[in-house]
Amino acid sequence: MDPIKDKTPPLYQFFSEKEAERKKALLPSEEKISSLATFFKIFGDVTRLRILFHLLESKLSVGDLAALTGMTDSAISHQLKQLKSINLVYCRRHGRTQFYSLADQHVADILKIGLEHVSE
Amino acid sequence: MDPIKDKTPPLYQFFSEKEAERKKALLPSEEKISSLATFFKIFGDVTRLRILFHLLESKLSVGDLAALTGMTDSAISHQLKQLKSINLVYCRRHGRTQFYSLADQHVADILKIGLEHVSE
DNA sequence: ATTACACTTGAACAATTGTTCAAGTATTGG
DNA sequence: CCAATACTTGAACAATTGTTCAAGTGTAAT
Numbered sequence: 001m002d003p004i005k006d007k008t009p010p011l012y013q014f015f016s017e018k019e020a021e022r023k024k025a026l027l028p029s030e031e032k033i034s035s036l037a038t039f040f041k042i043f044g045d046v047t048r049l050r051i052l053f054h055l056l057e058s059k060l061s062v063g064d065l066a067a068l069t070g071m072t073d074s075a076i077s078h079q080l081k082q083l084k085s086i087n088l089v090y091c092r093r094h095g096r097t098q099f100y101s102l103a104d105q106h107v108a109d110i111l112k113i114g115l116e117h118v119s120e
Numbered sequence: 121m122d123p124i125k126d127k128t129p130p131l132y133q134f135f136s137e138k139e140a141e142r143k144k145a146l147l148p149s150e151e152k153i154s155s156l157a158t159f160f161k162i163f164g165d166v167t168r169l170r171i172l173f174h175l176l177e178s179k180l181s182v183g184d185l186a187a188l189t190g191m192t193d194s195a196i197s198h199q200l201k202q203l204k205s206i207n208l209v210y211c212r213r214h215g216r217t218q219f220y221s222l223a224d225q226h227v228a229d230i231l232k233i234g235l236e237h238v239s240e
Numbered sequence: 241a242t243t244a245c246a247c248t249t250g251a252a253c254a255a256t257t258g259t260t261c262a263a264g265t266a267t268t269g270g
Numbered sequence: 271c272c273a274a275t276a277c278t279t280g281a282a283c284a285a286t287t288g289t290t291c292a293a294g295t296g297t298a299a300t
Contacts, residue, residue, distance in 0.1 A: 027170060036235065042164075044160040053153075073277065075259055096274095106237045118156055181247090
């Protein structure tokens with residue numbers, strides 16, 4: 001019917017189609033790979049890294065994080081929103097102030113392994 | 121001299137200037153934070169993640185990685201170049217074929233912790 | 241030598257990203 | 271209630287990113 005759909009299957013140089021299917025089946029699902037990419041992307045920004053390192057030590061307000069990092073409140077708030085969206089931080093309100101904390105025990109592990117790698 | 125430089129020091133809401141300096145001193149250096157961001161950014165892309173997961177299992181040629189992931193040779197080659205630039209993979213030539221391998225023992229650790237996080 | 245194969249490269253492009261700005265909400269103090 | 275504080279939001283912008291395309295390299299087979 002549609003000649004465009006009749007394209008030849010991918011040709012592997014060093015293994016069979018069957019072996020290729022086995023390799024593909026070993027990968028995490030598309031959904032997990034996509035979530036993983038989102039997760040790691042979050043760590044790939046210096047402002048967010050600074051926020052995370054600061055929160056490793058103490059709960060902090062948006063304003064104090066801004067002052068510590070030399071950014072505007074708005075910039076920090078935008079970034080905290082992202083960190084919250086994938087559950088790396090959470091916040092609790094005290095009066096007018098939002099105190100942000102780390103939400104995940106994996107954060108410290110990830111940062112540590114990353115630091116080890118770049119320190120070689 | 122320059123009135124613009126006479127701006128008020130940052131005001132911290134919940135701690136002193138001195139405590140702020142202590143907190144800032146605890147952070148990794150600017151250079152390390154910047155390298156860390158570069159390092160994590162690499163993991164923040166689905167194509168590169170698929171490449172890394174495949175290389176976790178076996179050495180592979182550019183063409184086979186392309187066929188396995190459904191991308192063009194060119195796209196894969198560009199991504200491998202990035203992975204090589206921060207020493208996550210290396211390659212060895214056999215005739216006309218470049219075989220790519222994982223170069224770093226941290227890769228498996230990072231991917232594992234990431235998967236644990238997104239699987240919760 | 242010539243051709244094919246396996247890969248790399250640089251430029252172009254759309255898509256995504258981080259920051260700023262101005263305006264908004266929520267809470268508190270007077 | 272009104273103003274001040276602390277933060278959030280959405281739109282706009284420049285900067286960066288991933289992919290494609292066309293042209294390039296290097297190696298091997300004939």
